[in-house]
Amino acid sequence: MNDTTVLMALVDDLAPVPDMLDTLREKGIGDGDIAILSGVPYPERVLGRPMNWERLPLISASGALVGFLTSMFLNAGTPMLYSIHVGGQPLIPLPPTAVLTFELTMMGLLVSTFLGVLWESTFPTFGPKYYDPRITDGEIGIVFRCPAHQTGEMETALMAQGAQEVTEPEEHVL
C-alpha cells in the first residue's frame, strides 16, 4: 500500500527556505524525509538543518594509513627481502625513507578522500532520481515525502510562503 507521496517545492530565493522547512516539520515531516537540492552549497546552519556526521575525514585518515604501511613495505620490507649490504651504508637509511613515506602517505590520503566522496555520495548513480534541471539554473528544490492525504495542505502552505511551484516531481535519469 502506498499512502505517501513525494513532492518538490521549487524556490528561487534562499530566504523563505528555512521557514518552509519549519512548516514541514510542524506538519509532521521529519528531517530525514526532506532533501534540499541547490546549485550552490548552503551549510546546514544556513538552512536550519541538523548537522550531518561526516565520515570522510576518517576515510581519508585510513587511506593515509594504508599509504604509510605501503611505504613501510617498499622502504623497509623490500631491502630485507633481498639484503644487499654495502659497506658503511645502512640497509634502511632514514632520510630517504622519510621522503618516500611522505609521498606515499599523501597519495593514500588524496586517493582515499576522492574514493570517500564517491562512497559517501553513492556515486556514480545514473538511475532515475527526483530532480529538476532548473536546480543548476539557481532554483532551490525542497523534496519531501508526506502522507498522500496531506498533499493539498502542503502545497497551499508552501505556496503561501513563496514557493514558485509544488509538484510531484518526475524521476530523471541523470
Add this chain to the structure above:
Amino acid sequence: MSVEAKAAPLVWPEEEDPREEHLLLDPRPRAELNQIVLDAMHRSGVGFWLAVTVLSLLVLIGLGGAWGYQIYKGMGVAGIRRPVYWGVYITNFVFWIGISHSGTFVSAILRVFKAEFRRPITRGSEMMTSFALIVAGMYPLIHLGRTWRFYWMVPYPNQRQLWPNFHSPLMWDMLAIFTYLIGSTLYLYLPLIPDVAMARDHSTGWRRKLYRLLALGWRGTEAEWHHLRTAITIFAFAIIPVMFSVHTIVSWDFGMTMKVGWHSSIFGPYFVTGAIFSGVSAVATVLLIVRKTMKLEYFLRPEHFDAIGKLILIFSFAWTYFFFADYLTEWYGGEAVGKELITFQAHGPVAPLWYLMLIMNIVIPWLTLWNRRVRRSPWGLFLVTIGVNIGMYIERYIIVTGFLQRNRLPFDWGVYNPSLVEVLISIGSLSLFILLYVVASRFIPLVPVWEVQEGQITHSLRRIGRALVPSVAELE
C-alpha cells in the same frame, strides 16, 4: 573661521563603481552565468580550428617525428655529450614541473587563505597543473633514451627477486610526480562535478552523454555538497605540502650530487619559489588569452589580473632573494670551481642568456608591476609574464646545462648546444600543452560557476558611515 565639512558621496563615483570593478559584487542570475560559460565552451570558429591544426602538426612533428627518430637512432642524435649529460630534456622537465605549481598555488593556497579573487581563476589554473605535469612526466621517458626500459622503475621485483632501489632520488622523483599528478587531477575533477552537472542539464547529444558520465549522477543534495566541501578542504590542505615536495625533490636531483653549483641546501626553497613565480606568471598569460578568445570578460576582470600581478611581483622579490643568497655564498666562498662558474655565467658563453634572465625576472617585473595600470593592462601584463617565463626557462637552462660545462678539472670542461631533435621535441611538448588546454577548454567549464555564485551570495555592499564598502559574509 568656520570649516565647512564636505559631505562624502553616498555612493561610489561612477568610475569607481564597485559593481563594475568586483565580479563578486556584480551578481547576475545563475542561468545567465551558466550561459556565458556554455557559450564560451561552444565557441569554435576558424581561429580555433586553425590553432588545433597547427598545434597538432607541431605535436606530430615534435613528439611523433623527432622523438620517434631519437628512439630509432639512439641518444646520439641529441646534443648531449661528455660532460653535459643533462640537456634541454631535463631543463624542460624542471620548467614544466614549475609551471605545474600554478594550479595548486592559485587554487589551494588562495582557497586556504580565503582570497576571494581566486574564485573565477581556479579551474583555469588547475587545468594548467594537470597538463603541465603530463608534459613534464614525458621528459624522463624522453631523456631515458631507451624509453621501453621505463618499467624497471615500476615497484615489482625482477626475475632475480631484486626490487628497485626506493631510496634513490630517481624513485623519489617518480613517486612525487605520480602523487602530484594524481592529486592535482582529482583536485581538478572534484570541484568540476557540479559544473559538469550544469553542462549535462544544458546539453544534448554526445556532449550530454559525456557530461552525464562525468557528473556521476550529481543532483546538488545537501549531503553531496557536504561531502564535496569537506573533500575540497582536505585536498586544499594536503596538496600544498605535496606541491612543495615535488619541486623540492626535483631540486634534490641536483642537490644530492657533489657537483659544484648544484650541491646546495638552498636549492629546495629556491626551486619552489621559482616554480611558483613561473607558474603564477603562466596563469596570467593563459587567462589573458582565455579571456580574450573565449569572451569571458564578465568573469575575468582587471581586479583578477591586478591581484595576480601583485603575486608575481612578490615572487619576483622572493626568487631574487634566493638567487642572490645562492650566488653570494658561492662568490664569497671564493672556491676555484665556484669562481669559474660565476665567471662562466657573467662573462662566458652563457653570459647573454644570464643577463637576459636577470632582466626578465628582476628588472622588468620590478620596474613595471608596482604600477597598477600595468597590472591591469592586458598587453602590459601579458608581455611581462611571457618575459618571466622566458627568464625562468633560461634560469633552468643555465643551471642544468651551463653548470655541467664547468667541472672540477679543466679536462672535464665542455660545450653544449641543443640539437635539432631536442629543439623539435621541446616545441612539440609545448604545443602538446597548448593543444590539451585549447581542446579541454571546449569540454570543461573553465570558470567554476558555482564557486562564483557562492561568492556573489556572500558579498555585498555595506554602508559604513557615509561610504558604501564591499563586505563579505562567512557562511561556514
